[in-house]
Amino acid sequence: MPVYSEKVMEHFMNPRNVGEIENPDGVGEVGNPICGDMMTFYIKVKDNRLDDIKFKTFGCGAAIAVSSMVSEMAKGKTLEEAMKITPRSVADELEGLPKQKYHCSNLGAQALNKAIQDYLSKKKKTKGGKG
């Protein structure tokens, strides 16, 4: 019996939104190579929506599939909607993850959130600077 669901395999074999964005509006980096996984999310925001998302991931099959799924789930959503993406909803969309891989879905949701927080704090600073 394979360890991963068909959906995980499909995203792992054909990951969406791999890459970097030049001059991104927000960047979120989580994890480190010691624990095995590291994800970097880049976002472009337009009218409070995630206009573009790209990611780079160092990690296992689950980590890559999670990154791909998070990017797909978040793309086009408002920031508020995107921040509601939870590890659970990512795992569900992937038709489940093996128990020892749950932390990968945590990382995915965290990385996206961090990128959004990065965007929001930059925006605040620019506003603050102007004001």
Place this chain on the structure above:
Amino acid sequence: MRKVYLDHAATTPLLPEVREAMLPYLGEAFGNPSCLHGWGDAAREAMETARAQVAQLIGANAEEVIFTGSGTESNNFAIKGLALAQQNKGKHIVVSAIEHFSVLHSARTLEKWGFELSLVPVDKYGVVDPEDVRKSLKKDTVLVSIMHANGEVGTIEPILEIARITKESNIVFHTDAIATAGIVPVDIKELGVDALSLAGNQFYGPKGVGALWVRKGVRIMPLLDGGIQEGGRRAGTENIPAVVGLGKAAELAKSNMTARIKHLTQLRDRLLSKLPAKIDHVVITGHPQNRLPGNASFCVEFIEGEAMLMLLNSQGVAVTSGSACTSRALKASHVLIAMGLPHALAQGSLLFSFGIDNTSEDVNYVLKVLPPIVDRLRQMSPLYAKFIKAGKGGS
């Protein structure tokens, strides 16, 4: 699609001759070797033939060979049984940091039971320095266990040199020869050990059977209590079909060993010598010369092993990795870490272990499919992106 099995360190296929030898004992010859009637006689005879075959493989006396249910059981039995039998003499044991978990965790269990444990380090190639073993010995040391070779990185250990040291102090010396017995010459006299573990599924025998050789006169406490099977040292009706298979596999291993080693060495060297030209930033792990003939282990920088393993599997190539993600415990291989590899590099570990059915076309196929897989994962890797940027910044 081409199917290439390169995970012989995990298990080997059963040889057809071995299966043939086993079949009667899964059929009409079902007797219990402890019984005194005709059925029992037939089973006992087959079992004793197998015991002699295993003994011949390692240059031992047949009556000193105990059949077990696996290599893991052999190691558990050796570590716990040899230590417990001597606990009135002392409670200190010594094992290396790169032992298989069946040795390492048995040693940890003994620690919980009141023994003191010393772990001997290894160098960057995974070699134990016999002098470190000497330094670790205490007045109350009763057992030293160092593996003959490490199946993960292939390094062969200086067992004879360590045996000279343990002999001076009259300390029982066990070696886990699961990665070597049936693959390279293993002779208990040449190694100088007092106990040795081996397993059938490492050399084209069946799973679920192993053996522990214990030198006559060395005391061992049984782990399983019950009947007087295996001279009272391991209770439980013997798994006769598997035992017969182990014996046959041992006989074939002994008679074909030279040719097998030559074949495996050629395949291993072909892969390891051609790899650096195909993929940059590859680090070969284990000792460059003193290594198992079929073992090609290395780390690919900036990417993770499980992802490589899965993409190789999608191309029909079966290998294994020591990355944290492939282990259920989510820890990188303790062997690679003990050798001093940085964690990030250890995450990119791959082990290709060759078997007698592999061909040079298999190696060519790997050399064809692996580079694009590495490239694809590196394009995805933030570590690789950082490395490239740093390189550009520096130049």
